[in-house]
Amino acid sequence: MTTESEAAPAKAEKGQNEILVIGASSLGTVFEWYDFYLYGLLASVLSHHFFSGVNETTGFILALMAFAAGFAVRPFGALVFGRVGDVVGRKNTFLVTMAIMGLSTFAVGFLPSYDTIGIAAPIILMLLRLLQGLAIGGEYGGAAVYIAEHAPPGKRGFYTSFIQTTAMIGLILASTFVVSLRLFMDADSFNEWGWRLPFIFSIVLLGIAMWIRLQLEESPVFQRMKAAGTTSKAPLKEAFGEWKNLKIVLIALFGAVAGQAVIGFAAHLYPLFYLERIARVDGATANFLVAAALTIIIPSFVFFGWLSDRIGRKPIMMTACVIAVFVYFPLYKALVVAANPAMAAAVERAPVTVVAHAGECSFQFDPIGRNSFDRTSCDIVKSYLAKNGVNYANVDAPAGTAASVRIGERVIAVPDPAGLDKEARAAAVASFGIEAKVALDAAGYPDKADPAQVNKGRVILILCTFGILATMVYGPLAALLVELFPARIRYTSLSLPYHIGNGWIGGFMPTIGFAMVAATGNIYQGLWYAVVIAAVTAVVGILFLPETYKRDIEA
Template identity: 50%
Template sequence: MIGLRLLQGLALGGEYGAAATYVAEYAQNGRRGLYTAWVQAAAPFGLFLSLLVIVVTRSCMDEVAFEAWGWRVPFLGSMALLVVSIWMRMQLHESPVFEALREEGRLSIAPVRDSFGQSGNLKLVLLALFGLTAGQGVVWYTGQFYALFFLTQTLRVDNDTAYGMMAIALLCVVPFYIFFGALSDRVGRKPIIMVGCLLAALTYFPLFQALTHYANPTLQEAQNTAPIVVSANAQDCSFLFNPIESVRFTSSCDEAKSYLSKAGLSYSNQNLEVNGLASIQIGDRVVRSFDGAASDAKWQRLRFQSEIQSALKQAGYPTKANPSMINQPMVVIILFILMSYVAMVYGPIAAMLAEMFPTQIRYTSMSLPYHVGNGWFGGFLPTVSFAIVATSGNVYDGLWYPIGVALMTLTIGVFFVRERRDVDIRRVDCDVM
């Protein structure tokens, strides 16, 4: 599975860099942000369509059938898009600036070496990564994927309702990708991207707390009236970073915190000076954890989970969000705000990256920082955030990761990244280094 996902990522890497470069080199000067923004807008619109297809597919069969084989239907249906895509590619020609370079024999014969082996180009690649795409990546993942995860896993909103609200917000925000792309032709790409990172860092905490208030007020009330406390020896507790599930965390503290974190429950930590099994206090009840490496760990885990669920129910914790108590208009508005930050950082990014590198190495040079920024900094967001939440006990503390990366990008971007919207990348002899 990991190998297949790596191949999928490599394919995506080639697709995005080619599309952004192709459109940027054809675009007129002064309208490059507008034209490349259509490439960027295709991503949220594609996500909207995928959510719509999933909802429709799920509505056509029961849950058992969907889990067994129905989830494959959208993938099979996408083969029609593959045929259309191949036909479209066969109609395309290289951009005029690329053709001119080829005719003059000035194409790079080793674009990887020229991109990353020369200090000047490598500096631009690193600036693009840390000063642009790292922050863009975490803002993208937080606004569109982590928000959905937070709704369904932490706030326990049923999938169809959560997908529906996400789809509405996505559809509403798509035009803003074009708007911010066009605006970047007037005021610059860098100011819009930097403001997007700043707004995200300043408002993530209140926005996600507002999601809890409007999506599952019963959970919010239970957390206030019956707080959860984990008592354990600090030396018995690990940092639960496990991106590919290759490590087993079996201490009683790890078992307790892992269960609560996966259930989306906030808790506080109380350090025990003596060694012993961890315990969880929920309201007036105390549940002892267990040693996950013991011979009877399987039975103990069932006992532990049963007692925890009973204690949570007694304390008024809901097993899922009450549909009648979800303020859907307010949730959609909050999701729209989160996604508007994505539009700010993502709408102008293709034009910004295309303008940073000369034509000979533009495709290779812009692709690496884009996909490392999105794939590594953005892709690790759920795993890193889970580990932070499990350590602190606060379900909102996972937001410190995207906030920290966004502030890093803001600092590096403001002081070291140059605004280049006036560069004529269609000139064969242009050099922006």
């Protein structure tokens, strides 16, 4: 393999301004991430407007699924736009992706709710999310390749690290907009129509971002390949049909991107949902805390990108994966204590235990809204606890035994709905809810976090720790992926593992995590998803991932 120092003289020609290259690519990507994260930030509100035909727990999980749907199609967007980028060029490809993404986001701001057009509302919302996902599937690869192919030798990690900041800046921009609206509007107005404003405003950002990117020229590496006639005619076949290239794709996915994805989501979106749904912190405060932490850690992306130019990409990324395996459980427990000390104290002082036969307990998720979770005593108690975000343990009981719930020292019998008609069953469920609420109140379980008791400094410190781990694994990533693959199939090759990792493995983390919580009652259960994947990445990466920081990227 030729080193970049040997190839440097051949690449000394003058190109377009480096600041313009980095700024235009990064600012355009900020806008795309603003669009994408806006949906995640407003998942609870969108659940109310577009999934109101099902119960509250299912509605929130469906809203997360719609959010994840945008991630699910990202690998397909990577295949489509990656091929276009390798055949037609880098610049025009990510102009198209940005236009598709921006217009899809703008349309959400005018989409009628479920109450207005029924089932068509969530269907259209899902289609818009799919368009967004397809577009961003071609965005990241284009920006990463474009900047790296302009970077001078020894500075690819530093240059491309600015792209890595865009996800955080996009989230901060979206979060700031949402928090500002929540502060200056009453809650009813925001929930009724104010939530639409950030989506509608995105058309202004789209115009600015498109103008900025139109100032760019084509990548010099692609121009030279085009002039020499060495561009790939079939990049999909070459990238994934030849084992020597496919092997690198698999190593990149399981030895780098998978761990980066879960560590990244465990640093920004999962904590946001966790603070709101588990710690019961109000949405404005949760958005502020996450945005504050992300603002603090943004320079770390650039620092670790710069550091990777000096000591290599691999040691920094693998260190983050190993640390994540050991710190997530204790840090998320500390997060609950800091954000809602009353709830954390109640869980320790008066733990909740459901005693029921496992065969009578349904999975607390109903995607079509047909299950009211009132057919068995186990479903009644678990539905109530899941809806109210109460942590509980499970103890099996003999078949045929009606369920009961123990809250501290108090045991409450759960009504057996067998043989009751609809009205009697509803009355029994309501009566149980009242009794359980009295018991939870007596045990000190709060309905929501007391704003005066939220230790904002400690919460931000914990979130910054998550963020630092994310910057360690994400800061060097773009340079690593660019360096792993040949120039002629680079856009296609790096886009697919990146978007499988971030689209499927990372994008479904909030959905799967909260489904695991709903299924088990353990508010920390969803963390196993991130811990296991980070561990797999550490093992695969340490054993098989090559070091790349001295490679020649024109080879």
